[in-house]
Structures are given as C-alpha cells and as structure tokens.
Amino acid sequence: RSALLCARCARPCGLLIDDIALATGTSRERIRREHRALRAQGVEGACWCDVSPRCVDAYCSLACREAHRPAHALLCPGGCSSGDPLYELDSLAERHPSDALFIAAALVATAVAEGRPASWLETWADDSFVRSSGGSRWADG
Numbered sequence: 001r002s003a004l005l006c007a008r009c010a011r012p013c014g015l016l017i018d019d020i021a022l023a024t025g026t027s028r029e030r031i032r033r034e035h036r037a038l039r040a041q042g043v044e045g046a047c048w049c050d051v052s053p054r055c056v057d058a059y060c061s062l063a064c065r066e067a068h069r070p071a072h073a074l075l076c077p078g079g080c081s082s083g084d085p086l087y088e089l090d091s092l093a094e095r096h097p098s099d100a101l102f103i104a105a106a107l108v109a110t111a112v113a114e115g116r117p118a119s120w121l122e123t124w125a126d127d128s129f130v131r132s133s134g135g136s137r138w139a140d141g
Contacts, residue, residue, distance in 0.1 A: 005058075007049075007059055007106070008059060009064055013046040013061075046060070047062055049072065051079050052077045055076045072109070073113075074112060075105055086109050090109075093105055
C-alpha cells in the first residue's frame with residue numbers, strides 16, 4: 001500500500017506528498033495525523049475512517065466513506081474484534097502486505113455486507129481471471 005487510495009473505489013485520495021511519504025517509509029498513521037492538522041488549517045486531503053482512531057483507511061470523499069461503511073465495519077478495528085475471520089484476513093494483509101490479500105478481504109466484506117451469495121464471489125473471480133489472462137469466457141469455451 002504505497003499510495004493513498006480510496007478504500008472503496010481505489011481512486012487517489014491524498015496529496016502527492018503522501019504517496020512520496022508512503023514510498024519512503026512514513027506510516028499511514030502519521031499521514032492521518034498530519035491530515036487532521038491540515039484540515040484544521042483548511043487544507044483538503046483524504047477523508048479518513050471515522051469509526052476508529054486506529055484505522056488507517058482513507059477515502060476520496062464522504063460519499064465513498066458512507067457507501068463503504070457496512071463493508072468497512074467488518075474489517076475495521078473499531079467495528080469488529082480480534083478473532084473475527086474478516087478482521088483476521090485484513091490483519092494478515094497488514095502484517096504481510098499484499099494487494100491480493102487486501103482485495104480479497106475487501107471483496108468478501110462487500111459480499112457479506114450486501115448479503116450476496118457465495119456464487120457471486122466465484123463468478124467474480126472466474127471473470128477477473130479470464131480478463132486478466134486476456135481471454136474471453138465465451139470465446140474460450
């Protein structure tokens with residue numbers, strides 16, 4: 001997670017200096033604290049999770065944060081507890097940074113929050129694999 005992207009839509013949501021800071025080892029916690037100070041001075045920056053002060057998920061807008069709230073609550077340290085399966089998956093992604101783990105946690109949380117059946121994830125994964133391999137589900141049989 002070397003760029004400050006919206007936890008819901010993956011759009012850039014910070015300042016260019018934030019991405020430079022992340023790339024050089026500055027923690028997301030420190031960037032969140034600095035954003036709070038900047039907002040007090042009237043400078044716009046990322047919109048951060050408001051469920052837990054420990055959470056470092058950022059959003060491009062209040063609308064994205066609100067739309068993501070049900071799924072985010074399944075991953076956020078302020079919305080669930082240690083031992084909850086989705087929280088543990090997200091924690092694993094934090095300890096061993098991997099875009100694939102973050103995406104998996106976000107997809108499962110979204111599916112659960114929206115009440116989607118397990119088949120939705122299987123279809124999404126199959127379609128994503130086919131597209132990423134350059135093929136077409138229908139043309140390749």
